[in-house]
Amino acid sequence: xxxxxxxxxxxxxxxxxxxxxxxxxxxxxxxxxxxxxxxxxxxxxxxxxxxxxxxxxxxxxxxxxxxxxxxxxxxxxxxxxxxxxxxxxxxxxxxxxxxxxxxxxxxxxxxxxxxxxxxxxxxxxxxxxxxxxxxxxxxxxxxxxxxxxxxxxxxxxxxxxxxxxxxxxxxxxxxxxx
Amino acid sequence: xxxxxxxxxxxxxxxxxxxxxxxxxxxxxxxxxxxxxxxxxxxxxxxxxxxxxxxxxxxxxxxxxxxxxxxxxxxxxxxxxxxxxxxxxxxxxxxxxxxxxxxxxxxxxxxxxxxxxxxxxxxxxxxxxxxxxxxxxxxxxxxxxxxxxxxxxxxxxxxxxxxxxxxxxxxxxxxxxx
DNA sequence: TAACTCATGTAAGTGGTTACATGATTTG
DNA sequence: CAAATCATGTAACCACTTACATGAGTTA
Numbered sequence: 001x002x003x004x005x006x007x008x009x010x011x012x013x014x015x016x017x018x019x020x021x022x023x024x025x026x027x028x029x030x031x032x033x034x035x036x037x038x039x040x041x042x043x044x045x046x047x048x049x050x051x052x053x054x055x056x057x058x059x060x061x062x063x064x065x066x067x068x069x070x071x072x073x074x075x076x077x078x079x080x081x082x083x084x085x086x087x088x089x090x091x092x093x094x095x096x097x098x099x100x101x102x103x104x105x106x107x108x109x110x111x112x113x114x115x116x117x118x119x120x121x122x123x124x125x126x127x128x129x130x131x132x133x134x135x136x137x138x139x140x141x142x143x144x145x146x147x148x149x150x151x152x153x154x155x156x157x158x159x160x161x162x163x164x165x166x167x168x169x170x171x172x173x174x175x176x177x178x
Numbered sequence: 179x180x181x182x183x184x185x186x187x188x189x190x191x192x193x194x195x196x197x198x199x200x201x202x203x204x205x206x207x208x209x210x211x212x213x214x215x216x217x218x219x220x221x222x223x224x225x226x227x228x229x230x231x232x233x234x235x236x237x238x239x240x241x242x243x244x245x246x247x248x249x250x251x252x253x254x255x256x257x258x259x260x261x262x263x264x265x266x267x268x269x270x271x272x273x274x275x276x277x278x279x280x281x282x283x284x285x286x287x288x289x290x291x292x293x294x295x296x297x298x299x300x301x302x303x304x305x306x307x308x309x310x311x312x313x314x315x316x317x318x319x320x321x322x323x324x325x326x327x328x329x330x331x332x333x334x335x336x337x338x339x340x341x342x343x344x345x346x347x348x349x350x351x352x353x354x355x356x
Numbered sequence: 357t358a359a360c361t362c363a364t365g366t367a368a369g370t371g372g373t374t375a376c377a378t379g380a381t382t383t384g
Numbered sequence: 385c386a387a388a389t390c391a392t393g394t395a396a397c398c399a400c401t402t403a404c405a406t407g408a409g410t411t412a
Contacts, residue, residue: 005371006274013281023391037277038270040373045393065380065391077284084285085293089275091304092216096184097267099215101329103191105321106255107262112325115263126269143283147290150347151279154340161339162332169328183399201363218401223365243363243408361410366403373398381390 002054004087008047010037012072012080015057017144019071022048032148035130035155051076101169113173120166127159180232182265186225188215190250190258193235195322197249200226210326213308213333229254279347291351298344305337 002008014020014028022045029039048070051057056076061069072080097119104112130152139149180186192198192206200223207217226248229235234254239247250258275297282290308330317327 093271104325147282154343157339157343161335165332165335
């Protein structure tokens with residue numbers, strides 16, 4: 001059996017909604033999934049080959065320029081369901097901007113404050129980008145979009161929380177005795 | 179030059195505060211840094227070797243059972259500062275529980291709701307664990323602890339936000355037309 | 357003295373990134 | 385017909401995980 005792996009299941013999930021070529025899938029990953037699970041082109045094609053060998057997807061159509069359209073198989077749907085419902089999601093999310101915060105005592109208070117203010121600013125602009133996506137999409141179009149909207153809402157709330165935290169943290173460094 | 183890498187700089191940052199052996203560092207990673215940047219034992223020892231070869235850390239003491247105590251060098255401090263202040267933190271955090279949300283339209287509404295309710299429950303218990311750490315630590319003890327407290331606060335606020343989101347999302351699937 | 361903890365390492369495998377390579381088809 | 389886009393792949397390298405291996409010192 002193929003090991004657990006989110007990229008793999010991301011591909012299965014997309015194909016379960018929309019049969020696509022590797023090229024199409026890359027655009028999905030760069031669009032909706034970009035902030036949740038980025039993937040490179042080389043990764044996708046390699047993974048599609050392995051999924052086909054394992055019988056979880058199959059080529060159902062071909063087009064110009066060697067285009068191959070994949071669709072999920074019954075075995076693929078079974079595996080996808082298993083991953084969705086039986087597999088425990090990874091709780092730890094690596095976070096290198098937060099890792100830096102642990103070490104801000106090693107730079108001057110002014111530098112630490114600037115780091116946190118910048119963090120607030122970056123979160124704010126990230127929030128704005130997400131808000132634009134939220135405003136410019138027809139979320140009722142299909143099932144995929146409806147659940148994508150829930151995921152997006154998570155991003156909106158997280159970034160908002162992060163802005164507030166970073167502003168608070170920057171303020172803390174100001175009043176900090178040393 | 180050694181490439182950018184958070185694990186490497188995590189080690190430098192810890193050693194800048196507390197000269198330690200690999201074994202000590204593993205305990206730091208399993209303690210304070212566990213939720214932000216986990217690392218395995220094999221990774222640490224390998225990386226310590228590379229950092230020593232690069233002259234960013236050095237052995238300043240030895241003890242029983244082949245114990246080697248490392249300290250950061252001046253070059254190491256320079257590199258750490260560069261990473262802290264000049265290097266752009268990675269904005270994208272991979273999130274496999276959120277990736278699953280995109281595909282919840284592929285299971286029954288009841289199953290989707292259960293997934294989101296479980297997500298709320300897991301976030302709640304994670305929040306409780308963090309709260310316990312917050313309550314049982316002397317955060318004014320030293321500089322490292324003061325900034326660690328800021329990082330912890332980020333975790334507290336994020337998990338709280340996530341609980342609220344997951345409860346809201348679960349509610350959405352209830353009222354969803356299909 | 358047995359069990360436990362401290363302490364350091366190696367090896368094999370996987371997931372992910374960057375760079376390179378190639379060519380067919382469409383568009384201006 | 386040149387440039388852009390569609391389309392698929394390979395190769396090398398790096399970060400990380402899992403498993404294995406070994407032995408010294410401490411504690412019950």
